[in-house]
Amino acid sequence: MRTKVERAQLVTDWKNSGLSVRQWCLNQNIPRTTFDQWRRDLQKKSPSKDVSFVELSEEKTTGITLECNNIKIHISKHFDEQLLCACFQAIRRISC
Numbered sequence: 001m002r003t004k005v006e007r008a009q010l011v012t013d014w015k016n017s018g019l020s021v022r023q024w025c026l027n028q029n030i031p032r033t034t035f036d037q038w039r040r041d042l043q044k045k046s047p048s049k050d051v052s053f054v055e056l057s058e059e060k061t062t063g064i065t066l067e068c069n070n071i072k073i074h075i076s077k078h079f080d081e082q083l084l085c086a087c088f089q090a091i092r093r094i095s096c
Contacts, residue, residue: 007041009053010030011039011042012053021036062076062077063077
């Protein structure tokens with residue numbers, strides 16, 4: 001059984017492949033019905049239809065950037081915890 005992260009990565013791989021779902025599933029030896037269910041599950045749980053992952057590396061980052069629905073928040077290494085909490089509270093009040 002694959003994890004949610006693995007399923008999301010496989011869906012992203014298919015999107016980037018340029019292949020039809022049928023052909024990609026045949027190449028990956030994944031039943032089409034299984035793959036279609038993964039896609040439906042991701043669409044239900046994800047506010048955005050595109051799912052992607054970025055690898056973070058400690059030595060390269062000065063912080064992190066969170067993005068959801070075209071809202072970006074950059075959090076530096078030396079962030080103000082109260083300000084971050086206030087930002088999250090404000091985001092929760094926004095109805096999407």
